[in-house]
Amino acid sequence: xxxxxxxxxxxxxxxxxxxxxxxxxxxxxxxxxxxxxxxxxxxxxxxxxxxxxxxxxxxxxxxxxxxxxxxxxxxxxxxxxxxxxxxxxxxxxxxxxxxxxxxxxxxxxxxxxxxxxxxxxxxxxxxxxxxxxxxxxxxxxxxxxxxxxxxxxxxxxxxxxxxxxxxxxxxxxxxxxxxxxxxxxxxxxxxxxxxxxxxxxxxxxxxxxxxxxxxxxxxxxxxxxxxxxxxxxxxxxxxxxxxxxxxxxxxxxxxxxxxxxxxxxxxxxxxxxxxxxxxxxxxxxxxxxxxxxxxxxxxxxxxxxxxxxxxxxxxxxxxxxxxxxxxxxxxxxxxxxxxxxxxxxxxxx
Amino acid sequence: xxxxxxxxxxxxxxxxxxxxxxxxxxxxxxxxxxxxxxxxxxxxxxxxxxxxxxxxxxxxxxxxxxxxxxxxxxxxxxxxxxxxxxxxxxxxxxxxxxxxxxxxxxxxxxxxxxxxxxxxxxxxxxxxxxxxxxxxxxxxxxxxxxxxxxxxxxxxxxxxxxxxxxxxxxxxxxxxxxxxxxxxxxxxxxxxxxxxxxxxxxxxxxxxxxxxxxxxxxxxxxxxxxxxxxxxxxxxxxxxxxxxxxxxxxxxxxxxxxxxxxxxxxxxxxxxxxxxxxxxxxxxxxxxxxxxxxxxxxxxxxxxxxxxxxxxxxxxxxxxxxxxxxxxxxxxxxxxxxxxxxxxxx
Ligand SMILES: Nc1ncnc2c1ncn2[C@@H]1O[C@H](COP(=O)(O)OP(=O)(O)O)[C@@H](O)[C@H]1O
Ligand SMILES: Nc1ncnc2c1ncn2[C@@H]1O[C@H](COP(=O)(O)OP(=O)(O)O)[C@@H](O)[C@H]1O
Ligand SMILES: [Mg+2]
Ligand SMILES: [Mg+2]
Numbered sequence: 181x182x183x184x185x186x187x188x189x190x191x192x193x194x195x196x197x198x199x200x201x202x203x204x205x206x207x208x209x210x211x212x213x214x215x216x217x218x219x220x221x222x223x224x225x226x227x228x229x230x231x232x233x234x235x236x237x238x239x240x241x242x243x244x245x246x247x248x249x250x251x252x253x254x255x256x257x258x259x260x261x262x263x264x265x266x267x268x269x270x271x272x273x274x275x276x277x278x279x280x281x282x283x284x285x286x287x288x289x290x291x292x293x294x295x296x297x298x299x300x301x302x303x304x305x306x307x308x309x310x311x312x313x314x315x316x317x318x319x320x321x322x323x324x325x326x327x328x329x330x331x332x333x334x335x336x337x338x339x340x341x342x343x344x345x346x347x348x349x350x351x352x353x354x355x356x357x358x359x360x361x362x363x364x365x366x367x368x369x370x371x372x373x374x375x376x377x378x379x380x381x382x383x384x385x386x387x388x389x390x391x392x393x394x395x396x397x398x399x400x401x402x403x404x405x406x407x408x409x410x411x412x413x414x415x416x417x418x419x420x421x422x423x424x425x426x427x428x429x430x431x432x433x434x435x436x437x438x439x440x441x442x443x444x445x446x447x448x449x450x451x452x453x454x455x456x457x458x459x460x461x462x463x464x465x466x467x468x469x470x471x472x473x474x475x476x477x478x479x480x481x482x483x484x485x486x487x488x489x490x491x492x493x494x495x496x497x498x499x500x501x502x503x504x505x506x507x508x509x510x511x512x513x514x515x516x517x518x519x520x521x522x523x524x525x526x527x528x529x
Numbered sequence: 530x531x532x533x534x535x536x537x538x539x540x541x542x543x544x545x546x547x548x549x550x551x552x553x554x555x556x557x558x559x560x561x562x563x564x565x566x567x568x569x570x571x572x573x574x575x576x577x578x579x580x581x582x583x584x585x586x587x588x589x590x591x592x593x594x595x596x597x598x599x600x601x602x603x604x605x606x607x608x609x610x611x612x613x614x615x616x617x618x619x620x621x622x623x624x625x626x627x628x629x630x631x632x633x634x635x636x637x638x639x640x641x642x643x644x645x646x647x648x649x650x651x652x653x654x655x656x657x658x659x660x661x662x663x664x665x666x667x668x669x670x671x672x673x674x675x676x677x678x679x680x681x682x683x684x685x686x687x688x689x690x691x692x693x694x695x696x697x698x699x700x701x702x703x704x705x706x707x708x709x710x711x712x713x714x715x716x717x718x719x720x721x722x723x724x725x726x727x728x729x730x731x732x733x734x735x736x737x738x739x740x741x742x743x744x745x746x747x748x749x750x751x752x753x754x755x756x757x758x759x760x761x762x763x764x765x766x767x768x769x770x771x772x773x774x775x776x777x778x779x780x781x782x783x784x785x786x787x788x789x790x791x792x793x794x795x796x797x798x799x800x801x802x803x804x805x806x807x808x809x810x811x812x813x814x815x816x817x818x819x820x821x822x823x824x825x826x827x828x829x830x831x832x833x834x835x836x837x838x839x840x841x842x843x844x845x846x847x848x849x850x851x852x853x854x855x856x857x858x859x860x861x862x863x864x865x866x867x868x869x870x871x872x873x874x875x
Contacts, residue, residue: 256717257688363806393573394744395822398788398802405799420717423747427790427800450792464722466747467793468786470770473751480726481719483673484689 210283211244212382212414213268213301218242218277218287219438220263224489233489237263239438240277242515247381248408250415252429252446254422254461256485260438261418265384268416269303270294282381299329302375306387308367312359318345318370319355325377344373347410348403365396372403382414389424401428422465426450434458437488437496444520454520454527456501495524533560534738535584535623535706540598542579542588548811553579555762557598558837561706566732566739568749568770570785571759572807577742578628580759581708583608584740585625586615602706621651624699628711630691633698634683640667640694641679644701651702666697670727689720696724700731707731708740713748725752746789750774755847758782761808761818768840768847778840778849778856780823817851825853 218241224233238260245251253261266272268279270289279287286297302325305311312321322341326332332340342352348369359367368388375383385404389397405428407413419425425432426446433443434455442455453459463479481500494509495501501508503526515523542554554576561567569577582588584600586607600607602623607615627633635643644666645659654662660679667675670693683691692712699707709728713721729752731737741752749756749770756773758766758781766779777783784803805822808814814821820830829852837848841856 256719365806393807394746394785395572395788395803395807398800399804401790402800402802422718423790423792426792426794447794450794460719462792464718465792466718466722466725466745466751467791468746468750468774468789469791470750470774472793473747478722478726480723484687484720485717 209246211280212247212249212282213245213416214278214280215244215264215268216242216278216280218264218267218279219275220260220267220272221275235489236438236491237488238267238274239488241435241438241440242277243433243440243443245382245414245416247414248412249431250408250417250429252425252432253416253418253435254420254425254432255435256461257420258485258488259435260488261435262386264435265303265386265416265418269301269384270297271303295329298325299331299378300380301382301384302378302380303384303386304368304371304375304388306390308364308371308391309359311371312367312374314359317356317358318350318362318373321359321370322373322377325374329378331378340377341373344376347376347407348373349399363396364392365399368392368400369403372400372407376407376411379411380413382416384416384418386418387420388417390419390421397424404428422450422462434461437485439496439523440515440521441497441523442521443515448520452520452528454522454529455524456503456526456528457497459528532563534563534602535561536599536601537580537584538599538601540580540583540600541596542576542583542593543596544593546592546811548809551810552762552813553593553810554583557759557762557764559757559764559767561738561740562755563738564732564736565755566728566741566753568753568756569740569742569759570744570746570749570756572761573744574807574810575759576762577759578710581625581710581740581742584708585619585623586610586612617651620647620699620704621702622704623706623708624702624704626692626696626699626707626709626712628714630688630695631683633695634691636683639680639682640686640697644679644698647698647701662701663697666701667694670694670697670700671723672697689716692716692720692724696727703735704737706738706740708742710742711744712741714743714745721748728752746774746785758785761813762810763818763850764837764848765819765851766840766847766849767837768849772840772846776856778847779819779851780825780853780855781819783855784822784824825855825858827852 218238220238222235222237224235241264243251255261263272267274274287278285281297281300286294319341322344323337326337326340342355345352350366350369359370389400392400401424417425417429429446431443432446432449433440436457442458453462460479460481466473483500492512494511495513498504498508505526507525513523513525515521538558540554540557544551544553557580571577583595588595595608641660641663644663648654648659648662664675664679667679672678672690672693686694713724728739732739743749753770756768756770757764758779760781766782773782774786777786787801788803790800803822808818816831816833817835820826835850835852837850840847840849
């Protein structure tokens, strides 16, 4: 199952598992996951005669997730959501920055060193068709991570698989069936049961419902929220459907070109977006309400998201921003503020 | 509705598969009004794409075949038209935008070559005229540097730009009817908003009639005047967009509306999921195809198939295919939400 991590440029050697936890600013309990100034750069196009460009897929992302909490990440395709997720679970090596899980530093670990942390953080993917091994039965799919981590006796693993199947709403009679016999929604349940097999505290969900039929999406959203209540799970929930993120996440970060440009409590962010990019993103997302749609004003963003291999002296959004001023192009704005953070010199107040 | 430009009656399309005969479209009737944007929504596999392929005369043979029905365009039944006549109409009078631009674009030809091919054939443009027209079309769909990019190949465009190229191709002969099959599904919301705006502009400025197929109810609310809801190869409800969203009269429509969250924070505690799985159309359920998942099912729903009847007494508020009267039930307790899948693998 362990995927070969994509090699990132300038990736440092293995980080040692340091003993000290990052300092928390608030007086509350230490977060389950801390991401600090995470950067993941990939080698871009260019040959021996030109300088190779660098794709800044993730370019300085920081956030915390507390136990039992859901952080949502939104943003247009290519803004670095999946790369952030993959860096956290160790499928890609960060170029710089730190990832702390439960007080241990886990960025840049080898597969072997990462193994014990796999019981804490798991991942579920967008495509339930591609992410399951077609040659493994549902039972084998769910018990495999237990075997790898040496959890339970072989006999207990079967019982555990049956328990998990019930937990995610799969009929335990299907233990010996193969993935192709299931529909998309059921396969996603198998993926969730597999992730739960090691009793993780955090599940990174990368577009877990995008490939599902609309009528099935709500089943999976409800299941994830139900499991969170029962098991105290934390989620990093990535989706491009803003409404789904608003629904499932307590806090939400908006990404643009590898950075978080705004982060706030979900209800606050969707009611009062302050970054011009967040405003435009929300204004473009239609509501299932013809009466509202008729009167809504749209902020039209010109052009498309630029290539992530450009280097910006100032704010990367400046070229498309309707509130741009001269200071925007001089220095990059930092993500600042109390509970509602914005990276913008002219944020809406 | 205004004067119809397209009138589909009792359309039936079947496919022979290893799993048996699939009745992909099973007795579909609807009309498209002039200057109207008609939305078609529904579960995947409910026959939306097959309906549009039938209108375009593109049902793949020999696996697929039109078992019955008529599709009237002007005075003419497209299902009875000669292949030559269909070629004249296709692209010129009725054009289509596919979900995946790569199925419609030839990777070995520049977008200019593909655009000019259409207008030289249909509009008898000279080479010079055709090229100018191609550049103008690319400009109209918002491709920056159109004069340069006309000589690029499809793979040199990003996903959003490729979609626009295909839209430019579909629009190049100024068709009367545009069929857009999930035109924005693969795109980000900001690009989607630009394309929906373009479609609205075409309707407004040229009186184009549009069939917009989507599974996104937000897109329907934004762009469509009237909506067909499909399930299992049939229309289960048809109404003006406002009425359909405010007062769904088919349990599937109601289920869809209740199962989606809204980002503006309107009622978002627990989503009421539609239980169970979409039907396998090679072995569809007896009676009403939705009955195994329906919270309101009556005994007769598993044996009888309801036909379309008026949604309300006046008879001009659309139609629905359901034995249950949701208008009277609405006051009574709503069906319980559930997270269980329960049903067997297909
Ligand atoms: N292995 C890789 N090699 C090179 N570029 C990559 C790789 N993975 C992702 N990218 C690039 O990094 C950027 C961010 O990608 P991704 O994290 O997948 O975005 P998202 O999930 O938000 O759509 C994109 O420009 C993408 O093309
Ligand atoms: N070429 C084909 N061969 C066999 N079955 C097909 C073919 N195309 C479509 N179908 C079947 O027809 C039904 C309707 O498909 P379609 O119109 O593509 O659905 P959708 O509403 O998702 O667009 C489905 O059950 C599908 O499996
Ligand atoms: Mg992604
Ligand atoms: Mg389709």
